[in-house]
Amino acid sequence: MNITGKIVRINGPIVEAEGMRAAGMLEVVEVGDLRLIGEIIRLKDDLATIQVYENTGGLKPGEPVAATGRPLSVALGPGLLGSIYDGIQRPLPAIMKHSGFYIRRGEKTVPLDAARKWPFTPLVKVGEVLKPGQVYAEVQETLAIKLRLPVPPDAEGRVAEIAPAGEYANSAVVLKLEPANGGAVREFTMVQVWPARKQRPSLGRVPMTQPMLTGLRIVDTFFPIAAGGTAAIPGGFGTGKTMTQHALAKWSSADVIVYIGCGERGNEMTDVLKQFPELIDPRTGRSMMERTVMIANTSNMPVAAREVSIYTGITIAEYFRDMGYNVAVMADSTSRWAEALRELSGRLEEMPADEGFPAYLPTRLAEFYERAGKVRTLNGDEASVSVVGAVSPPGGDFSEPVTQHTSRFIRCFWALDRDLANARHYPAISWLDSYSEYLPDITAWWLVRNPDWPAHRLALMELLQQENKLRRIARLVGPDALPPGQQLVLFTAELVKNAFLQQNSFDTVDMYCSPEKQTAMMRILVRFQERAQACVKAGGTVAEVRKIPCYEAVLRMKNNIANGEPAKFEELYKRMEADFEEMGK
Amino acid sequence: MNQTGLEYCGLRKLDGPLFVIDGVCDVGYAEIVEITAPDGSPRIGQVLEVGRGMAVVQVFSGTTGLSTSGTRARFLGTGLEIPVSKEMLGRVFDGLGRPKDGLPEVLTSERRDVNGLPLNPYAREYPRDFIQTGISAIDLMNSIVRGQKLPIFSGNGLPHNRMAAQIARQARLLGKGDQPFAIVFAAMGVKYDVARFFIDSFERSGVSGNVTMFLSLADDPSVERLVTPRAALTFAEYLAFEQGMHVLVLLTDMTNYCEALREIATARGEIPSRKGYPGYLYSDLASIYERAGRVAGGAGSVTQMAILTMPSDDISHPVPDLTGYITEGQIVLNREMFQRGIYPPVAGLPSLSRLMKDGIGKGLTRDDHPHVASQLFACYSKVKEIRALASVIGEEELSPLDKLYMKFGEEFERRLVTQGEEENRSIEQSLDLGWELLKILPRAELYRLTEEELKERYDGVAV
Structure with missing residues (x-):
């Protein structure tokens, strides 16, 4: 079908074209002589409203608009891992090869390298009947990740032909399926194409029981996220959203990470690009980049492409999920995405709701976060997509629409606190305002590793809550006017904050904290509190407790004892006990 | 004068800084329009919207004196461009890049679109060259690196200009020999005295031969301010990425720029978001601030220091707020400290440099x-x-x-x-x-x- 219309009106990224009667909603079109990429978002008679993913400067009414007959889609296949794309899946390195430092308009590049050959191992034989989504072959894409190619979700049938093991390019046909009802034989390459805005199907949800470990103590211990869960990180500027997202992308216990830099800073994406290849994944021993796909649509890149970038990212995540992997999506920042919606909505002259955002903002947010989850894949595996979205509330005010709507659709809320950030206490996740609804689901997982986990966690949590109350009083009367028992609460809470909650993501020992190290540290801190309390009850003072010889070792254990050194923690524990015995005398 | 294209006579409607013209054909979006007022004086405008024989044009030098019948408009078929050349160092231009120092036009065939193009994130080089400004509150606590964008959040009456001038005078790279550097200064809606202060400061330190100024002062039409920072950055990018120079861009005052943007948005009847600013303020500011950085394999860099005055010292006002979300940190000046006689009154806690971590320490500054x-x-x-x-x-x-x-x-x-x-x-x-x-x-x-x-x-x- 060859529909060609004519531009009649241009207003920023929104273009109207006539003669588009036969075109479909959300169909991709090429706009103008430069063939800029756009998407149809409204149809009225033969008039189509198109959002254009590139700068429209210089376009003129009368220039042609060509429909392509397909919705905005993502190419899925070997070559995704380690790539960096813009919002509409154009590889940025290829664009650089073409046009240098700047992104020029009308760039046409293929998302996946067509020439490069991949080692292909078939898992099925001729004559077998394949269901939609069934894994039919493996490709060792990187040493860290083996691709398990699924049959596209809209295809099934008897294998008429399958390529033997060997090296194939993405353009080569590797599978031919004969539909059961006797239709024409369909040919498949290793690449499948899927509409970005459409969720990939699965057999249904399964309960989430595993935590997604992040190596951040405040997250794993206090506000854990389950594999397949959703979390939001709201925080004003400078509170460390991006740094937290980077830390999660580095250390999360997911098999594949999709990092979406959506309307954020260019230099930050460069930072990720430079850092990740050098970082070693503690689980596979391979470079982090081998399990990462990046989407970078920085704030100065076209706003319409920012809107679509999160769909591109999550579709890629679902593709890896369908191979049986646990995938984590980091979206930084969903507020910028919402602002892109607002800008486009304004240009469409739609009736605004809260603060100029369109009325469908909550629906779009819900649709996005609902694509997360732990599912049974069409192939029968259990796999998950977890989503962590940063939110940038204007003025750090959490009552604004994006934060408010987001908190309805997520179950884990990591509120970043301005005061903590100002004191350079990172991660600046507030232990007072944050919450996680996944705690009951994953407690069982921790119990296996440490039977005292819930009790220890609660003890520290209570201590922090208590301190918050006491601090208000202390602010009025001065801490020295409090009884010794309460002074001790202030002191030990300070210790917990500095020794446990604060974590330095640039310190090679402290940047990642294993669950074993977390439980060992908790055990020491809880015991420290108990012993100190006993001391004070027996007539000791806080000043004496402060002078205990092991205090500095406890304070610095996060830096001085690495993961996988349980003996050292045991030694510290014994030393602490001995010190308290000594003090008791 | 450019002689291309048809000249249209008569407008349908004039409204604030905008006019609507009918019966035009072959006009492109964002194209530049040359306008002749009834009294014969030339103006410059830009197409904001085109469709069905109609075009909406914003006039940079104000619509005063234009009439619906006697105004003529010629569409030039290009976006807004400025000439670029190394000869421009040491000169003063107006907000649209036209000479303001009484010297002749710049002789060059090189012209660049003021809107620039987005830098490919893949082509960027991560900034990590420490710049020593000689100011402890910055060097020690909020270090700047080459290619960073670090604004000064200030208030009316605070010494942000003195501080910016001091930084411009003293900034140098540690441990490297002399490298070609330049300062590009863009003034948006500031008073003549402020511009004069900077000119004097540059002259006193003997660098004025390396300074280019783009001045759109308080009595110039406000719409012109929308172009001024872009013209300055276009020139800075030319120096940095094509001539291999290290460029420090000073933009003052971004609050005035945002107000001009609000004025246009309101005149167009757009739906306002916070405090009447348009919903796309973030994207628009990003299109300015993101034009800083270094590119892989390139010798030069663009370091940006934007000054903005926070209305009633409110850091949650949309302008400082959105700026803080785009820039790599901020230097916040504190009125109370200033009144206690502390110069520079850099507020300790809210100030932050995000790129500091990779620009300091072993081999860069000092290990500790x-x-x-x-x-x-x-x-x-x-x-x-x-x-x-x-x-x-x-x-x-x-x-x-x-x-x-x-x-x-x-x-x-x-x-x-x-x-x-x-x-x-x-x-x-x-x-x-x-x-x-x-x-x-x-x-x-x-x-x-x-x-x-x-x-x-x-x-x-x-x-």
Whole structure:
């Protein structure tokens, strides 16, 4: 079908074209002589409203608009891992090869390298009947990740032909399926194409029981996220959203990470690009980049492409999920995405709701976060997509629409606190305002590793809550006017904050904290509190407790004892006990 | 005068800085329009919207004196471009890039679109060359690196201009020889005196041959301000990425720029978001601020320092708020400190440089820099807490430790932050000063420093 219309009106990224009667909603079109990429978002008679993913400067009414007959889609296949794309899946390195430092308009590049050959191992034989989504072959894409190619979700049938093991390019046909009802034989390459805005199907949800470990103590211990869960990180500027997202992308216990830099800073994406290849994944021993796909649509890149970038990212995540992997999506920042919606909505002259955002903002947010989850894949595996979205509330005010709507659709809320950030206490996740609804689901997982986990966690949590109350009083009367028992609460809470909650993501020992190290540290801190309390009850003072010889070792254990050194923690524990015995005398 | 294209006569409607013209054909979006007023004076405008024979045009030099019948418009078929050449160093231009110093037009065939193109994130080089500004509050606590965009959040009456001028005078790269540098200065809606102050400051330090100015002063039409920072950055990018120079871009005052943007948006009847600013303020600001950085394999860099005055010192106002979300940190000036006679009045806690972590430390500044900065921050934030307490219970009632913190806070502000306008401290000096202050506190309080660092600098025993 060859529909060609004519531009009649241009207003920023929104273009109207006539003669588009036969075109479909959300169909991709090429706009103008430069063939800029756009998407149809409204149809009225033969008039189509198109959002254009590139700068429209210089376009003129009368220039042609060509429909392509397909919705905005993502190419899925070997070559995704380690790539960096813009919002509409154009590889940025290829664009650089073409046009240098700047992104020029009308760039046409293929998302996946067509020439490069991949080692292909078939898992099925001729004559077998394949269901939609069934894994039919493996490709060792990187040493860290083996691709398990699924049959596209809209295809099934008897294998008429399958390529033997060997090296194939993405353009080569590797599978031919004969539909059961006797239709024409369909040919498949290793690449499948899927509409970005459409969720990939699965057999249904399964309960989430595993935590997604992040190596951040405040997250794993206090506000854990389950594999397949959703979390939001709201925080004003400078509170460390991006740094937290980077830390999660580095250390999360997911098999594949999709990092979406959506309307954020260019230099930050460069930072990720430079850092990740050098970082070693503690689980596979391979470079982090081998399990990462990046989407970078920085704030100065076209706003319409920012809107679509999160769909591109999550579709890629679902593709890896369908191979049986646990995938984590980091979206930084969903507020910028919402602002892109607002800008486009304004240009469409739609009736605004809260603060100029369109009325469908909550629906779009819900649709996005609902694509997360732990599912049974069409192939029968259990796999998950977890989503962590940063939110940038204007003025750090959490009552604004994006934060408010987001908190309805997520179950884990990591509120970043301005005061903590100002004191350079990172991660600046507030232990007072944050919450996680996944705690009951994953407690069982921790119990296996440490039977005292819930009790220890609660003890520290209570201590922090208590301190918050006491601090208000202390602010009025001065801490020295409090009884010794309460002074001790202030002191030990300070210790917990500095020794446990604060974590330095640039310190090679402290940047990642294993669950074993977390439980060992908790055990020491809880015991420290108990012993100190006993001391004070027996007539000791806080000043004496402060002078205990092991205090500095406890304070610095996060830096001085690495993961996988349980003996050292045991030694510290014994030393602490001995010190308290000594003090008791 | 450009002679291409048809000239249209007569407008349908004039409204604020905009006009609507009918019956046009072959007009492109964002195209430049040359307008002749009834009295024959030339103006420049840009197409904001086209469709069905109609075009909406914004007039940069104001619509005063235009009439619906006697105005003529010619569409030039190109976007807004400025000439670029190294000859432009040392010159003064108006907000649209036309000479303002009485000298002739720039002779060059090189022209660049003022909107630029987005830098490919893949082509960027991560900035990590420490710039020594000679100001302790910045070098030690909020270090700047080449290619960073770091704004100064200030208020009316605060010494942001003096500080920016001091930075421009003193900034240098550590341990590297002389490299070609330039300063591009863009003034949006500031008073003539402010522009004069900068010109004098550059002349006094003998760098004015390396400075290019784009001035759109307070009495120039406000719409012109929308182009001024873009023209300046276009020239800066040319110098940096095509001529291999290190460019410091000073933009002042971004609040005026945003107000001009709001004016246009309102005139077009757009749906406002916060405080009447258009919903796309973030994207628009990003299209300015993101034009900083370094490129892989390129020799030059664009470092941006935007100055903005926060209306009624409110940091949550949309302009500083959205700026903070785009820039790599911010230097916040504090009125209370200024009134106590502290110059530069850099607020300790809300100021931040995001690129600091990779530009300091071993091999870049001094090994102990990251930990010293972090420890000073931690102590200073504790000072703030103790001061709040002291204001309730009285300083006399504080514990001995708290009193030490009070002393530390006072010395921190009086000795480390405070310095003369001509005083140029090396990073070594700043760091040593930091240690001197830390020695006021007991050793056990300094938990962000390593044992080795404490041994070497606190106990005075070399390891």
